[in-house]
Amino acid sequence: MHDLDALLQPRSIAVIGASTQPDKVGGMPIRLLRELGYPGRIYPVHRDAGEIQGLRAYPSLAAIGVPVDLAIVAVPAAAALDVMAQLGQAGVRAAVYFTSGFAETGGADDDAQGAQDARGARLQQALARAAQAHGVLLLGPNCLGAMNLRERVFATFSPVPLAGVPPVGDVALVSQSGAFGAYAFALAREAGLGLSHWVTTGNEAGLQLADVIAWLARDDATRVILVYMEGCRDGARLRGALAAARAAGKPVVVAKVGVTAAGARSAQSHTASLTGEDAVYQAVFDEYNVHRADTLEAFFRLGYVLSRGRRPARWSSPAGLAAGAVAPLAIVTVSGGVGIMMADSAERLGVPLPPMPPEAARALREAIPFASTANPIDVTGQIMAQPAVLLGALEAVADSPAYGCVAAFLAGGLNSPRLWSGLQQSVAALQARGGAPLLLSGLVDDDKRAWLEARGCLVFREPAHAVEAVVTLARAAALEALEALEAGGHGAMPEATSLPALPALPDDAAALSEFEALRLLSAAGVPVAAHGLADDADEAAAIAAQIGFPVAVKLCSREVLHKSDVGGVVLGVADADGVRAAFAQARAALARCRDASGRPPRFEGVLVARMVRGRGELMVGVRRDPVFGPVALAGIGGTAVEVLRQTAFGLAPLSPARARDMLARSRAAALCESHRGHAPLDLDAIAEVLVRVSHCAVALGERLDTLEINPFIIGADGLCAADAVITLRPPA
C-alpha cells in the first residue's frame, strides 16, 4: 500500500526543468499552481535563471535547503536518472515525471525503431529501480501529472485547467491516458461534475492505477472513483485495490478500452501496457461490483449518478450479488408515450414495475379521471393545471413500501412556477423522511437543477437515463450493504464445499492422465462417470462387466491429451468382445504416437468408463490468466450447440451465487428449465460442482495451468464429468 499523501497533498513542490515560458512543459505547472491558488511553497529549479515566472529560482534541489514533498520533473529522458539520484539525496518523497522517451516508444509500428525502442524500455526499468532505491514515489514517466482540486494542487503540464476548473466534489478520476484524462477534465467542467482528484499514471514505472485506487478508497474526500484503463500488469494489486474500494462502499466506474479485437490491437500498439482478454477483466469487475462504461457519456453519467444520487432504501438482489441488484420502480409521467418508453427501458434492465397502491390510485383517479393508475402512472398534461395532484402522486409512491425509486418525466413542467414551488417542498420533505429517491427527467433551468441535485434528486434530459440510474443506485446501495449480501462468497470457502485433501501432483508431468484427472476431481467432490483403469484386455472386459454396458474405452496417458484425434477412443462398446477389441485399438493408437524424444509414450493403461447420456452437456473449467490467476469458466457444450456457445467467466474460487450467475449468463441455466415435458433440473447442484471445481483449482496452486471438464453431463438422474483434462506448469 503506497502512501500518496506527498503526491496528492504536498506542502511544497519543486519543479525540475522549470521554464520561464509559462506555456512550455516546464512552465505550465508553475503557471497553474500560481494562477489557480496553490497555497504551499513552489521551488522552480533551473541552472541559470534567478527568477522564473516571478518566483525565486534555485540552481539545484540541494540549493533549496529545506525538505520538499513533491518534485515535478520536466527534463529530457537522458537526464531522468541523474534527477532521480538528486531527488533521493534531497529526500524528496514523491515525483511526477512528465518526461517521455521510455517504454512507450516500443509502441511504434516501424521495425527500424527496434534498437531505440529497447533503449526506452531499459531506461524506464532503470528509473523504476532508482526510484525504489531512493524511496521516491514515482508517477509516470510519460504522464500528464496529477491534481487535487480541493487543495489546489495542479501538478500537470496540461493547459486544460486554464479554461476553468470543475467544482470541488467527491468524484476522483484516474486515467492511464493523459489525453483521455485531459478531455475528461474538460467534460467534467462542462457538466459541472464535482471532482476531488485527477491522476494520470502514464507508463506506470512506479505507481499503477491500482495504487491510486487503493489510496482513494481510504480518502475521505472521495466518494466515487472513475477509472480509465487500457490494461493491467499486476492482477493481484488491482484486485486488492478494488477490494479496498468495495470494502469502503465506494463505487468504482471503469472505462476499460480494448474490448474488441480491433480495440485490443490498437491498445497493444499504443501503450506499454498488456491488454488481456476482456472477458477476464469483466470477471474481475463483476467480482468487485465495478460499474462499467463503454462510452464517455456513460462514464460521466455513472459518476454523476453515484456522486449525487440518494441511495434507495428498498432494493433486492435476486441473484444474491450486488451487481444484480435492482430497485422496484414507480414511473410517473405527464406523457403516456414517454412513460411507455421508460417501461420498455425498465423491462430491458430487469427493473420491476409494481402496481400503484390502491389508495393512491383512487386519489389520483378522483382528481384526474383520465389518468392511468397502472405503472407507468400517467398523470397526463392536466397536472400543469393541478400541480397538487402530481405532487400527491409523487409523494404517495415515494412513501410506499412497494417502491425503491421513483422516476418522473415532467417534460417542461419543472420550469413552471406553480409546479416548481410545490415540488421543492415535496423533494425536501421526502429527503428528510427518507422516501424513495426521485429521478426526474425533462427540461430544467440550471439553478433549479442545482437545487434538486443538492438534495440527492437527479435530473436527466433523457428519460431512459433516469431508469438506468435506478439500477446504478440499487447496485450502490447493495455495495454499501455488501458484507451482509455476499457473506461467505469471498475468502473463506462455504462449509458445503470444503474440500478434503487432494492427491499430490506429479513433479515431472505437464499433464495428468484422464484417470488421474478424474480421481482428483472425484476427491474434490465432483461427480464423475463410473470408470476403471485396465492394464490388459481381460481386465478391461472385467471392469466393463462391473460397470455395465455400454462403455467407452479410451487411451489413458499424460502425454496424449487429444486421444480422439489419434484413434484412441471407442464409444458405445456393447459387450466384452467389443471391449477387448477396443483395448487393442487404444494400445495400437498409443504405439503410433511419439513423445518429445521420438518414442511412443509409456503405456499407463486404458480407461473403461460408463457411457452417460443426459439432457445437456456443459463445458466447465478453470484456466490461469497470466495477470489475474485462476479464472473459472462455464458454458453449454456438445456439438449441436457449439455454434451458440456463450462462455461465462468468474474469478476462482467462486461463491455459490457467482456460480449460479455464470450458469445464467452462459444460458446453461436454461437447459435446466422444464421444457418438452421434462422436469426442471436442480441448478444449485450444478452450481455446487462449479464451486468445487473452482476451489479444486485454487487448491492445486501455482502448478495448475488449465482444468477442463468437457462434457459435463447434466441429466435427470444426476450430474457427471465424462471427460477431464488437467494441464500443469513446471514446479517453481
Added chain:
Amino acid sequence: MHDLDALLQPRSIAVIGASTQPDKVGGMPIRLLRELGYPGRIYPVHRDAGEIQGLRAYPSLAAIGVPVDLAIVAVPAAAALDVMAQLGQAGVRAAVYFTSGFAETGGADDDAQGAQDARGARLQQALARAAQAHGVLLLGPNCLGAMNLRERVFATFSPVPLAGVPPVGDVALVSQSGAFGAYAFALAREAGLGLSHWVTTGNEAGLQLADVIAWLARDDATRVILVYMEGCRDGARLRGALAAARAAGKPVVVAKVGVTAAGARSAQSHTASLTGEDAVYQAVFDEYNVHRADTLEAFFRLGYVLSRGRRPARWSSPAGLAAGAVAPLAIVTVSGGVGIMMADSAERLGVPLPPMPPEAARALREAIPFASTANPIDVTGQIMAQPAVLLGALEAVADSPAYGCVAAFLAGGLNSPRLWSGLQQSVAALQARGGAPLLLSGLVDDDKRAWLEARGCLVFREPAHAVEAVVTLARAAALEALEALEAGGHGAMPEATSLPALPALPDDAAALSEFEALRLLSAAGVPVAAHGLADDADEAAAIAAQIGFPVAVKLCSREVLHKSDVGGVVLGVADADGVRAAFAQARAALARCRDASGRPPRFEGVLVARMVRGRGELMVGVRRDPVFGPVALAGIGGTAVEVLRQTAFGLAPLSPARARDMLARSRAAALCESHRGHAPLDLDAIAEVLVRVSHCAVALGERLDTLEINPFIIGADGLCAADAVITLRPPA
C-alpha cells in the same frame, strides 16, 4: 393517398371555439399564429364575441363568407358532430380536432367507466364517418395539432412554441402522442435541429401516421422523417407510406414504444391503438430500411446525422441489404485511449478499419515519429504544435479510396485558433472535391459547430456517436442507391424461385393434413422427406420397402395436428412388421380422438416417411399478422437448442438477401459453417427454401393462417422438410 396541403399549407384558418383568453385551448392557436407570424387570414369563430385577441370574430363559419382551408376545432365532444356538419357545408377542406373524450377514454383501467368508454368510441366512429361524408380531412380528435415551420402555420394549443421555435430545416416530426411531440419540439429547439413540419395524430379517426409520412415523402422541404409510434391499425397503409419514403430516398427514423411486454401492456392501456408484436414491427422496419431509436437521445441524434451529414461515396453492403450497409472508416485521434474506445465501437458495429495508405503513413511518421499509423491513427497531442500535420493526415485519408468516412477526435483542438483556420480550409476543400465526410468529436464553440455543420461536417461530444454516425450515413447512402442495391428483392419474385401452380385448398377444412401440406410444399419446390400415404397396413409396408428403412409412421389427419401428443407417431421403424404394428397404433390413436361433434375424425390414411438425419434442424414458417399480413420466420429447431432459439422475422414474400439475413440473425447460418471437421453447408440453398416457403404462403392468399415446417433438416446430403403443418382461415 391523402392531400395534406390544406392542413399543412393553409392560406386561411378558422378557429372554432375561439377563446378571448390566449392561454386557453381555443385561444392559444390564435395567439401563436399571430405572435409567430402566420401570413394567411385567421378567422376566430365565436357565438357572441365581436373581437378576439384583436381579430374580428365571426358568429359562425357561414358568416365568414369566403372559403377557408383549415379549421381548428376546440369545442366539447358533444358539439363535435355539429361542427363537422358545418365544416362540410362551408366547404372547409381540413380540420384539426383538439377535442378529447373519444376512443381514448377506453384506455382507463376502471371497469365502472365501461358505458362511458363505449360512448367515446362510438362518437369517434361517427365523427370519422361524417368527415369522410363531407370530404373534410380530419386530424385527431384528441390531438395537439400540427405546425409547418417554414410557412409559420401553428395549428396547435401547445404553448411550447412560445418559448422559442427551432430553426426551419428539413426534418419533419410526426407523433401519435401529443405530449411526446411537445417535448420533442422543445428538445429540437434546444439542440438547434432544423424542423420542417410537426404533426401529432392523436386518435387517428381520419389521418394516420402513415398518411402524414406518405405526404412528407413527396414534400420537397422534408429530407428526413422522424416518427413516434405506439401502434398501427392499418399495416398496408403504413407499408405503402414507408415504401414511398424509401422510393424517395428519404430516411425514416422511428421511435416505436411498447417494445417489451411491460411497455406493450402500458401502451395498450394508454391509447386507442393496437400494439402488435415488436418482432413483426421490426420486420416491417427492416423491409423499408427504417432507422430505429430506443431513446429520445438516439431519436434526435439520428435526425441530426441524417439531416446534416454528408453521405459517403464509398460504402458496402455485405448482406445485400441497405440496412446492413457500412462504410470503411479511418479513425484519427489526438488521444490514443479515445482512439481505442472508437475502435471498440467500430468493431461492435461491424465497421471495417482498413490500414492507413503507406504514403500517408510515411508522411505522418516523418513529421511525428511517435505517431501511430495503424488505424486508429494516433496523431498525438503534438499536432497542437503542428496543426498542418493533422490536416495533412485528415485530407490524405479523406481523399483515399480506402475510406468512406473519417472520424476524428480532436479533444479541445477545434477551439484552438491555429488549428481552426486550417481546418476550415480542409473541410471546405474536401466538401468541394467530394472527399469522405468528416465526423468530428471534441469540444467546440457553437459558432464553429454551425460553420462545420453547414458544410456537412458533423460534430459530436461523444466519440462513439461519431462512429455510430458512420453506419447511419452508410445506410442513408445505400437507401439513395436502393433501386440498384435491392433490385429484384421487392415486388416481382426472382426468377429462380418462380412457383408452379399449387394444389387448390379445400373449402371446408381448418387445416391441411401432413400429406396435403407436404404435397403443397413439394409443388412449391420445397424439398420434402420421401413419403407415401397408406390406407392399410400392407400398403404402409410396401411404401416403407420402396422408401427404405428406417421410416417414420404417422397418423395423417386434417383434424389431428398434434399427432405426437395422441400417440399417433412412431419413429425409427426398422422393418415391415414394425411398420404394420405402427400402422395399427396410428389407427388406434385416431379412434381415441374426438372431433367437434364428439366423434372420431374421418380416417384419411397413415403417412410413411423416410427418417432423415442432418447436421441441424430449423424451424421455418409463415404466419399471418393481423395488421401486417404474412410474416416469415426462421430459427434453429430441435430439442437441445430449443432454449437458445432466436427467431428471425421477415415480411413475406422474402427476397433471397432478406432470407439470408434472417438465417444470419437467427444464428441458423452458424449451423452451416464448417466446424469439427464438417464441411460448410450451402447457405444459399437454405435461403432459397425460405424464399419459396414465403412465396408459397403469399400465393395461398387470404386463406392461409399459419405454415410451419418443423423440423426442416439441413445436412450435407441435402435439405428436407420432415414435418409440416398448414392451418387455414375460413373462405371469405
